[in-house]
Amino acid sequence: MKSEKTIAWVLLLVLPLGFAAIWRLQHGIDAQRAGLSQERDDVLLRSGRLVKIMSLEYAPLLADIYWTRVVQYYGNKHVRGQANLELLWPLLDITTTLDPNLLISYRFGAMFLSQAAPAGAGRPDLAVQLIQRGIQANPEYWRLYEDLGFVYYFDLKDYPKAAEAFLEGSKKPSAQLWMKVMAAKVAAEGDSFATSMFLWKDIYDSTPDPAVKENALLHLRLLKVREDCQRLDALADEYAKRYGKRPARISQMVQAGLLRGIPGDPLGFAYIFGQDGKAQLNLDSPLLEQQLLLDRFK
Numbered sequence: 412m413k414s415e416k417t418i419a420w421v422l423l424l425v426l427p428l429g430f431a432a433i434w435r436l437q438h439g440i441d442a443q444r445a446g447l448s449q450e451r452d453d454v455l456l457r458s459g460r461l462v463k464i465m466s467l468e469y470a471p472l473l474a475d476i477y478w479t480r481v482v483q484y485y486g487n488k489h490v491r492g493q494a495n496l497e498l499l500w501p502l503l504d505i506t507t508t509l510d511p512n513l514l515i516s517y518r519f520g521a522m523f524l525s526q527a528a529p530a531g532a533g534r535p536d537l538a539v540q541l542i543q544r545g546i547q548a549n550p551e552y553w554r555l556y557e558d559l560g561f562v563y564y565f566d567l568k569d570y571p572k573a574a575e576a577f578l579e580g581s582k583k584p585s586a587q588l589w590m591k592v593m594a595a596k597v598a599a600e601g602d603s604f605a606t607s608m609f610l611w612k613d614i615y616d617s618t619p620d621p622a623v624k625e626n627a628l629l630h631l632r633l634l635k636v637r638e639d640c641q642r643l644d645a646l647a648d649e650y651a652k653r654y655g656k657r658p659a660r661i662s663q664m665v666q667a668g669l670l671r672g673i674p675g676d677p678l679g680f681a682y683i684f685g686q687d688g689k690a691q692l693n694l695d696s697p698l699l700e701q702q703l704l705l706d707r708f709k
Contacts, residue, residue: 463509474510481506481516485523494528500537507544514552517545521558525566535566553590556580560593570601578610588614588623595630604638632677633702636692639674643682643690646670657688 466473481502488496503520506513523531525538542559549555556576563573574597581590595610608631615627643661646669651657653667661682664670673681680696692699 460508462505466509470509471513474506474513474516477502477506477509478513478516481520481523489530492529494533496523496528496532499523499532500534503541507541507548511544511548514545514549514555517542517549517555518558521562525562535562538562538566551583553580553583553586556583556586557590560597564597570597571603574598574601574603574606588618592623592626599630599634599637604634608634629701629705632698633705635677636698636702639676639682640690643674647684647688647690657684659684661690 462473462477463470481499484498484502485496488494499520503516503524506516506520510516521538521542524541525531525535527533539559539562542555542562545552545555546559556579560573560576560580563569563576574594577590577594577597580586581588581594591610591614595607595614598607598610611627611630611634615624615631618624618627643664646664647657650664650667650669658664658667661670661673661684665673675681676692676696676698678696678698680693680698682690683693685691692702
């Protein structure tokens with residue numbers, strides 16, 4: 412009799428716990444299936460043009476809804492640490508097709524696309540495509556050129572195209588002066604000395620701000636230094652071919668007839684060869700400290 416009561420009490424305690432565990436398990440399965448079903452529904456509507464035709468005059472409203480879906484989709488994937496963001500581009504495509512003037516979708520959408528996985532989709536190429544679509548629909552909005560320049564600069568390491576984007580954006584109404592500064596800076600990093608010097612010269616000639624003018628002059632001088640040092644290094648290579656070793660002093664190249672005289676930096680201080688055999692600024696040149704300071708912030 413006691414054993415039967417014991418079994419009954421055990422069943423009364425265990426069965427509810429078992430049912431609760433089963434319910435939680437089924438609830439989790441249903442939630443996962445619902446999520447998968449939602450993603451499949453989004454895949455079925457990949458054509459932005461079709462959705463726009465179906466939306467009639469409610470396209471801008473539907474674009475807001477789709478943009479909300481983009482943010483939710485990206486946020487959920489990001490929280491879970493999932494790198495599969497294959498629906499991000501179709502959702503952004505539909506959003507921007509429904510409302511080509513929804514600027515936030517281009518700016519943040521490009522960020523979601525360009526960032527490396529798992530933080531983003533790792534597709535800077537699609538980010539470029541999205542921003543270019545935004546520029547086509549909103550040609551006077553300079554911030555899109557800013558975003559395009561940064562994608563080229565940070566994600567694709569395409570310095571000429573980055574400089575081109577910054578420069579083009581600098582021509583738009585209300586664009587900040589630093590857009591042209593960025594164009595000049597990036598052009599220099601891409602070894603486009605002529606372009607960079609032209610832009611810094613334009614900034615120097617056009618700005619009324621003394622601080623900006625002084626900064627432009629410094630960059631012009633340091634660009635000249637880089638160009639001079641590259642030319643001296645090339646001549647040192649030629650010297651090495653003739654004599655089997657690199658010159659230790661600039662004067663040796665003068666004696667070899669490769670130079671007419673010892674060249675100086677824009678402030679008149681003679682260039683020297685460093686311990687690595689490369690041409691560099693004279694240790695006494697005031698430009699050396701400025702060069703080292705700028706190099707620290709590259």
